[in-house]
Every structure is written in C-alpha cells, then in structure tokens.
Amino acid sequence: MAEEAVDIFKEFKEHSVAEFFKKNRHMLGYSGKVRSLTTAVHELVTNSLDACEEAGILPDIYVKLEKLGDEHYRLTVRDNGPGIPPHIAPKVFGKLLAGTKFHRMIQTRGQQGIGAAGVTMFVQITTGKPIHLKTSTGDGTVWEMDIMIDVMKNEPIVKNKTHYPGNWRGTEVIAEMKGVEYNKGKYSVYEYLRRTAIANPHVNIVFEDPEGKIHTFERSVFEPVKIGEEAKPHPFGITPDDLVTLSRMSRAKTVGRMLTNSLHGMGGKAVIGMMQVLPHVLKKEPSKLTWNDAERIVATFQAIRYLSENKVAKKIVEEKKEDLTEEERLHFNNLKKYAKTILGEEPTVEKVYKVMTPLLSIRIRGPRTDVLVPIGEERIRKSLRANLQPQFVAVVERKPKVYSGGIPFQVEVGVAVGGKIKSFELMRFANRVPLLFDAGGCAITEAVRSIDWKRYGFPDFFSSPVVVLINLSSTHVPYTTAGKQAIADVPEVFNEIRAALMEVGRKLKEYTSKVSAVQELLQKKKVLEHYLPLIAKSLAELTGEDEKTVENLLKKMVEERYKKINELLAKIEGESA
Amino acid sequence: MMEDIRKVDEQIIKKLSEWAKEILQKAEKEGELYLEVPVRSLSNVIWDEEKGILRMGQRVARRSFLNVAHAKRFLQTIVVAAAIKSLVEEGVTTSLRDVFYRVKFTIPGTKENVVDEQKESDKAIEDLETMLGFVREEFHVFSKGGKGHVAGPIEIEEHVYSPDGKHRIVEVDGTNVGMGGWAVPPIVEPERVKIKKVEAEFVLVIEKSAVWTRFHEDRFWDDHNALIITAEGMPDRATRRLVHRLHYEFNLPVYILTDADPWGWYIYSVYKQGSINLSYLSPQLATPPSKFLGMTISDYFDFSFPKTVQIKLNEKDVKRLRELRRYPWFKKKEWHQEFDLMEKKGFKMELEAASSKHWRFISKEYVPAKLEAGKVLP
Numbered sequence: 001m002a003e004e005a006v007d008i009f010k011e012f013k014e015h016s017v018a019e020f021f022k023k024n025r026h027m028l029g030y031s032g033k034v035r036s037l038t039t040a041v042h043e044l045v046t047n048s049l050d051a052c053e054e055a056g057i058l059p060d061i062y063v064k065l066e067k068l069g070d071e072h073y074r075l076t077v078r079d080n081g082p083g084i085p086p087h088i089a090p091k092v093f094g095k096l097l098a099g100t101k102f103h104r105m106i107q108t109r110g111q112q113g114i115g116a117a118g119v120t121m122f123v124q125i126t127t128g129k130p131i132h133l134k135t136s137t138g139d140g141t142v143w144e145m146d147i148m149i150d151v152m153k154n155e156p157i158v159k160n161k162t163h164y165p166g167n168w169r170g171t172e173v174i175a176e177m178k179g180v181e182y183n184k185g186k187y188s189v190y191e192y193l194r195r196t197a198i199a200n201p202h203v204n205i206v207f208e209d210p211e212g213k214i215h216t217f218e219r220s221v222f223e224p225v226k227i228g229e230e231a232k233p234h235p236f237g238i239t240p241d242d243l244v245t246l247s248r249m250s251r252a253k254t255v256g257r258m259l260t261n262s263l264h265g266m267g268g269k270a271v272i273g274m275m276q277v278l279p280h281v282l283k284k285e286p287s288k289l290t291w292n293d294a295e296r297i298v299a300t301f302q303a304i305r306y307l308s309e310n311k312v313a314k315k316i317v318e319e320k321k322e323d324l325t326e327e328e329r330l331h332f333n334n335l336k337k338y339a340k341t342i343l344g345e346e347p348t349v350e351k352v353y354k355v356m357t358p359l360l361s362i363r364i365r366g367p368r369t370d371v372l373v374p375i376g377e378e379r380i381r382k383s384l385r386a387n388l389q390p391q392f393v394a395v396v397e398r399k400p401k402v403y404s405g406g407i408p409f410q411v412e413v414g415v416a417v418g419g420k421i422k423s424f425e426l427m428r429f430a431n432r433v434p435l436l437f438d439a440g441g442c443a444i445t446e447a448v449r450s451i452d453w454k455r456y457g458f459p460d461f462f463s464s465p466v467v468v469l470i471n472l473s474s475t476h477v478p479y480t481t482a483g484k485q486a487i488a489d490v491p492e493v494f495n496e497i498r499a500a501l502m503e504v505g506r507k508l509k510e511y512t513s514k515v516s517a518v519q520e521l522l523q524k525k526k527v528l529e530h531y532l533p534l535i536a537k538s539l540a541e542l543t544g545e546d547e548k549t550v551e552n553l554l555k556k557m558v559e560e561r562y563k564k565i566n567e568l569l570a571k572i573e574g575e576s577a
Numbered sequence: 578m579m580e581d582i583r584k585v586d587e588q589i590i591k592k593l594s595e596w597a598k599e600i601l602q603k604a605e606k607e608g609e610l611y612l613e614v615p616v617r618s619l620s621n622v623i624w625d626e627e628k629g630i631l632r633m634g635q636r637v638a639r640r641s642f643l644n645v646a647h648a649k650r651f652l653q654t655i656v657v658a659a660a661i662k663s664l665v666e667e668g669v670t671t672s673l674r675d676v677f678y679r680v681k682f683t684i685p686g687t688k689e690n691v692v693d694e695q696k697e698s699d700k701a702i703e704d705l706e707t708m709l710g711f712v713r714e715e716f717h718v719f720s721k722g723g724k725g726h727v728a729g730p731i732e733i734e735e736h737v738y739s740p741d742g743k744h745r746i747v748e749v750d751g752t753n754v755g756m757g758g759w760a761v762p763p764i765v766e767p768e769r770v771k772i773k774k775v776e777a778e779f780v781l782v783i784e785k786s787a788v789w790t791r792f793h794e795d796r797f798w799d800d801h802n803a804l805i806i807t808a809e810g811m812p813d814r815a816t817r818r819l820v821h822r823l824h825y826e827f828n829l830p831v832y833i834l835t836d837a838d839p840w841g842w843y844i845y846s847v848y849k850q851g852s853i854n855l856s857y858l859s860p861q862l863a864t865p866p867s868k869f870l871g872m873t874i875s876d877y878f879d880f881s882f883p884k885t886v887q888i889k890l891n892e893k894d895v896k897r898l899r900e901l902r903r904y905p906w907f908k909k910k911e912w913h914q915e916f917d918l919m920e921k922k923g924f925k926m927e928l929e930a931a932s933s934k935h936w937r938f939i940s941k942e943y944v945p946a947k948l949e950a951g952k953v954l955p
Contacts (some may be wrong), residue, residue, distance in 0.1 A: 534684055535610075535652055539659075555605070561643050
C-alpha cells in the first residue's frame, strides 16, 4: 500500500493532498459510511498499540463515539502510551505519508492505511474542522493543540496550542466526522475493537458506543508484546522499486556496496560474483541507479535463486548443454528470460550460458525469520478462552516460512468450539490487525473453504458453533491490490494456511470424536430414561410392587451404567483447559 | 367347565407375576435388567427325527434393558405382558390385532410409540409364550377368526365365555351341519372345546376349502366314516391343534390331501412336523404320524390324467422344490422319488385337476382308490 501511495502521491504533487485524498479515499479505507468510521478508529488505535509496544507498555485503550447529528459523530481515542513529543505531534497528525515504514522491514501493524494524518484529512474534508490532540510523555507537562493539514503544502497547521502541568501520560485524539454511520454489524467499530482485543490479549479496551453503552474487552495476558526486530530486505524478495528507493537513501559509494550494506544475506563474495555479470551497474553511484539497472539486478537475483533451487537448470549450465530434453528446454527458456533482462537484448544460447555460469557459485543466505512477531500459541489459547468462553480450543503456530523467495511470514490458527459460541465466525488478521472487509476475495477465506472439514468431525462446519482465528504475520503482508483487507493468493502463503488448518483439524478431530462419543452415550441414556417410567409402571402392575420403588431401582442402574459419560466430559474439559 | 378356564387363568396370572418378580430380583442382585428369551430363528430350530417334529433348540438370548439395541424390545415385552395380565384378569378373549392397538400408545414424555407395527406386539407375545411355557391361546389371544371347517361324525361341546361371567355351552353335531360345516373357533384348548364323542375312523385334511366342499356335498364323511377338515391353505394354529388333539386323544389316523406342488407339500409337512416359525409350539401343534394321501406326480400317471391338467413349473416352484429337497424331514426315499419325478417332468397339478375326468372323480374315485390301495407317502 505504502509504495503505491507514494507513487500515486508523486503524480498528484502539483495538486493538493486534499485532491489526492479524495481521489483515492476508497483505497485508503475511507469508503462507505460504516467503513470510514472503522478505518478512522483503526488508524488511531493502531498508532496507540504500536507506540505502546515500542515503549513496552501494556496498552489501555479508551474509545468513545458520540452521535452529534445525522451521519455526524465525534470520536475520541485515548491511550496510556508513551505520548508524543509536542514538536513531533504536528507531523504525525498533519502530514500525509510523513513516515512510511516501508523501507524498514519491520513488522508492525502500520503499513495498513495512510496513518493518523489520514484521519485529520478525513475530518477536515467532511467537517472543515481540525482534530484535537492532547498528549504527554509523562514529564509533568500536558500539551493540547488543534491540528489541520495545509492541503497545498501537505504541512501541518497547528492552532490553540497550550500546555499545562499535569501528571498524566498518553495520547488522546478527538475527531469529528460527517458522512459516517455507526452500527453494531460485522464491519463496525465494535467488531473491529472486539477482534483487536482477541488478537491482542495484552490490550485492555473500553468502548463507549453512541448510546452510552460501555463495552469492556479485558486483557487476558499481562505481559507486553516484544517489538519485532528490524530486518534488512532479502535479495530474493526485493523489487526494482525497492532498489531505486534504497539507492536514493543510501550513503554507500557504489551500488555493489549498497547491496551488501542494505540487503540481508549478501556477502562481498556474492557481489564479486555478480560483478562478472553486471560490472557497470554495480560500480555506479547509488544515486545514479536507473529503473532499468534495478530491473537487471532483480533479474540477476532471481536467476541465482532459480539455479540454486533447480538441479536440472544447474546441470545444463554446468555442462553448457545444447541438445536439450523437453524438461531441460523448459528450464533453459526460463534462464533465457532472466538473461534477456540482465543483458538488455535477446541472448544467444552461448550468451545465456555465459551469463549464468558465474551465478552458479553465488551463495546468498536464507532470509531471517526471527523478526516476526506472532501472537503466540499460549496467548491465542488464553485469549480465545477469555473472550469467547468456548468448550474447546485448539491452536497451531506454524514455523516461519518464506514466500517469493525472501519475505518471511508465519501463520497461526486458533479454533474455538462450543460453550458460549453460538455460530460460525472466521476472524482474519494480518499482523494482529483485524481484516473485516473483502472476506470473499481473501486467501485466508479461500483456504478455510478449501478444507474438507467433514474429515475432522464437522459435517456442517460453516453452520457449527466455531470461531476460527487466523493471523498472518509478515514483514510484508501480501495484500490484494485494492484494499488492505484481503490477503492475495500467493501459493506459498495459501498452502501454509491450509497446512495450519489441517494441523488444527487433526486436533479438532480428537475433540470431535470424544464429543460424539459423549453425545452418543447421552443419546443412549436418554432413550433408556424415556422407557424407564413405563417399564417401571408395567413391572409394578405385574408384580404388585410399588411403582416408585421399582422406578428408583431402574434409575440407579441406568446412572451406574452411564457414569463414564461424566468421566469423558471431565476429560474433554481437562484437555482444552 | 367354568372352573377349568379359571384354573388356567389363575396359573397364568401367578406365572406372570413370578416371572416379573424374578426379573426385579435379578436386577437388584446383578445390576442388570434382562430377559432370557429362547431363540426362535432358524438357527435354533432342530429337526427331532426321533419324535418326528421340528422343535426349538436350547439357545437362549439375553435381552437387556441397559443395552440400547435391546431396550425397545424389552419395553415392548414387559408392556405386552402387563396387557395380557389385564386381559386374563378381565376374562376377555381377543385377537393379536386388538392387543396391537392396546399397546400402540405413545410412551409418556416422548414422541415414540410402544409399537408401530403389529409384528412387534406379535413378537412380544411369542417371547412370552416361549419364556412362560404357555400358548397364547391360554393368554386369551388368537390370531384370526376360525379358518378351519369340520364335518363328520363328531360331537363337541363348545364353551363360549364372556367377560360378564355369563357363558354358554353350544352343542355341535358334526353330521348335522350346513354347507360351511362346523367353524373351528380360534381357540380349541380343552377348557373351551370339549370333544364328547368321535365315531369317525380317520381324519382327512384337505388343503383347499373349495375341494373340501366337494367332499362335504358328496357326504364323504358318511360313506367312509371320516372327519373332513380344511384350513384354507396354510393352516392356522387352531386347526393344527385340533388335528393334533383328534390324533392324540382319539387315536385317529390323519391323511392329508394337497395340490401336487411344492407349496402344497410343505403344508403337509406343517401339519405333520410343525413349522419353522412356530417350532416352539410343535409339541402342541404337530401330528407326526400324519400320512400324505395325494396328490403326487405319480398319480398323474397312475390315474391317466389328460395332459391338459399339467401346469408348467415356474422358477419359484423349482426353487421351492429344491428347498424341500434339503429339509431333513423330507429326506425320505419316497419323497425324493416324487421330487425327482416332478423336476424331470417339469409340471405341477392342482386338486381340481381331478374334475377333468368327471365332477365327483376326486371324492368318489381318486381318494377312495388311494385309501384302498394304501398308496400314501410318509
């Protein structure tokens, strides 16, 4: 998203940011009355959570919505975070795209929308009013100010800035919006906060809705989340655009040096190897790197990856084979495509081998996966228990994997069944942020649908009392292009989600088998209990004995026979506790 | 006479009560509520060659209330037992169908009926017969109104009871009956059907009632001093019981006349050895010394019947014939010769085929000739 926003933003530079915002509001999450409100809450809450995490604080978030008129609301979001220094605050809230995080391969909730300044922009274009900010870093001084955006310069305008002594730490934003609507449906602020609380069990959220009703989502985990480490981008996952941007910020003397400095897993040896293929490009000053150069570097990386992953491709290059089998021809053609980009011309067979041979010996270390911040198996378990009060919970946390050759990602799945859960619900998350919209076009939804749940004891899974939580963690979440609400169909990611679901399915199967065993026993017991009074009555008639005495005798026998039901039930409870 | 039936009734009520008490005692001691029901399937039917009857084996199945697969049948048996107790106590005689409706009620607190089909209550009654050692006629339960008809030199006192305590004695003279003969009542136990005097020298059982009418009109019973009996095909229990009583109480030889086909021959074996379904009742119902008078395929040749009386065997006939071959009670040389002949010639023949000769051929010539020559099958 951020990359696209930058591109789009460049185009609109000569126009106002307001125009930019209006033209792209659907991509920024401000489309629809309900969704716009949810997006505004999302931006502010996300900022609060990221700030708390960076400061190691257990977040307390307070959200209040007041209805001021028809489609006219006032939103208050308050946190107990580290506060924002008064000189930085105007940039955070008054400058669009001020600090995109894209160049840092750090996994935060951000990257999702356009940030807190987007809220200011939305407020401004719907009401003409500023947002009101109150913040303190806990140094004894509280700052308050009104912030707007100068739409021509994309710079903050600060008004009514005051400060006063106060023993408080945190940030509070008050934003008045029009053209928005609150409801309690599946796209609502309520649902957004509920799911945020589920994926972030260390957070305490209090929400006061427009009717004055207070909803509390209490924290169930009392340890703050550790912030993800920053990771350099991996060569196999990098795009030409990334390289161009890197080159503009790099202080390295040559592009070659820039690559070893800024990319993960690139040693000097690797650059020397690439020098034989792209000598001119790598010797350039980074600031002179062209888009075409960047494309050639990326093609080289892809060729290195291809040769390291395909034994057949490696063999034909080693042997410089000319008489090719059908399979070998396929690999050769792929290599030829890379060679064409690298050389900038249609290559001969000889040239393909000439380009590829030096790449054979280049080794690039695999990407780091320890930079990801999953929710954590235990946290998911606790959270699902506390928030949903189900009968059974199964959680699977998969090992980190890599997609597109270099982008680490990790899948977690939690399934809660029965208890107070009454209907089916799929909760999608990316980096612990709820994805409420575009469920239909999401790889997560697709993956859940693709599983044969009958095999795991659910003949009618999507009508069962089940909540499925899926969180995809990544330094670069592969969203579908349109919104930030659906995961793209990347094969590695899709297959990994499926694998996670099948693993959790096997755990569910153990549970469902026990449940159906209990149900069967209960069913049997019920049958006997239904027959019992009539049998007692008939036996009493036949023998002349007292009917109640006979009935009690029979009841005792049935209880004795089915006491194992209670044992089984205790076992199910015990395992999921 | 009234005392006879009261005595049986009291025995039944006492037995039912003891039986139920035993179930409860075992439940208390063993923690299991169960019945032990003799197995009535073919696997537990034994061909008793010595006595010449099919009888029930020793195998007993345990039907436990705590086993859900058995619970419903357990319930049905107990409920039917209670219904029978009230039936006997009230002195009412009724049909299996009535018992079915009596116990076809919804189990309180459920949407389920005690029984849905008559065969369920019928089975419960059969269970009780085998467990308690009474026949259901003694429980005052019969199947259908009389299927059987009798004519000939016999004097009977039929005791007709009423729940109101009023009962009638009906005198029957078998030689002074209408076209229908004396209708065999559904229950022919001695407390209800008292056979006072029998002058007949043998019993002729005729499979088909229409053919029986021929013999009756022709006063066969007078000419031959015989009792003629029919039960319209597969005999009911009462008719079989009556034939049994006539043989064992009055020493009358029994001859049986059926169509010359596997179905008629099986009917013969039912009179003689008992049936698979009611093997537990064979000692009361079967008459092993019965003899088969006809018809046979040999008769076709012996009496030179015209070819037109032949009916070609169909697939079902052939299949049934092969089943008969395998029954141990048909493992007799004479019978297997007949089976071979039928299969070889490939036809069967009805009793009415005799009329191809002349109207009264069967009663006036065929049967007398067979009796005279003693041409019977064992």
